[in-house]
Amino acid sequence: MMYEDYMIPISIEPYRIISRDEDDTRQLLVNKEPTKCPFCHHKIAPKYLGMFDREICGEKIKTQQIQVICICPLDDCRELFIANYLVKEDDDVAKEVYIELQSVSPYIPSIRKFETVIQKFSPEFVDIYNQSYKAEQLQLSSISGMGYRKALEFLIKDYLIKQVKVQNVDEIKKMLIGKCIDQYIQNDNIKQIAKRAIWLGNDETHYERRWIDKDINDLKQLIDITIYWITMTEKTKEILQSMPNGK
Secondary structure: OOHHHOOEOEEEEOOEEEEOEOOEOOEEEEOOOOOEOOOOOOEOOOEEEEEEEEEEEOOOOEEEEEEEEEEOOOOOOOOEEEEEEEEEEOOOOOOEEEEEEEEEEOOOOOOOOOOHHHHHHOHHHHHHHHHHHHHHHOOOHHHHHHHHHHHHHHHHHHHHHHOOOOOOHHHHHHOOHHHHHHHHOOOHHHHHHHHHHHHHHHHOOOOOOOOOOOOHHHHHHHHHHHHHHHHHHHHHHHHHHHOOOOO
């Protein structure tokens, strides 16, 4: 039997899904609708094609799930995805059923774009950061923090090797990142923020956290500030080199 034999035809009103099955005249009242396509990540008002009923069997209870088939309306995308709703109030004789949006699937993680100056001197940082960012979006929080910590080390060491022109490259590669920051970074803004970013990054890799009032969002913020100061420092150098004297 084809999927079409199971799919329930529907029509849509604001926050209301109306079944068009002759044997099922329910109206589903939704708490919210998907507002972003999981493929192109643009804000959308999706088009709806139909829905399926299914039961999720747990250890003690069965939970009814409504899966609504959606399509992105943007011409450059037009991908199909599923809006997964859980039934909050279910009554076999009720004409109105309340359902709550839980997730959309499949979810394709987005990537972050960085300034050209960062991409040029540390493409490895960009790659590792985005792998960690994808893991975070997929709720893999136990490993994403470690990835951000690794990305930060590549950012700092690549900056020292390629931008500060450190002579002893092998020493930088082998040196602990904290010593690299203390010994070789001259700009105090970069030094102070990068040190604190490493502190929080270490918490993501060690058994016991030292900064219990900080989390992965604080780590990402410190990485962002480190990137900002590095970018501004390099752009300042470029301007002074291209305009050394007045005319």
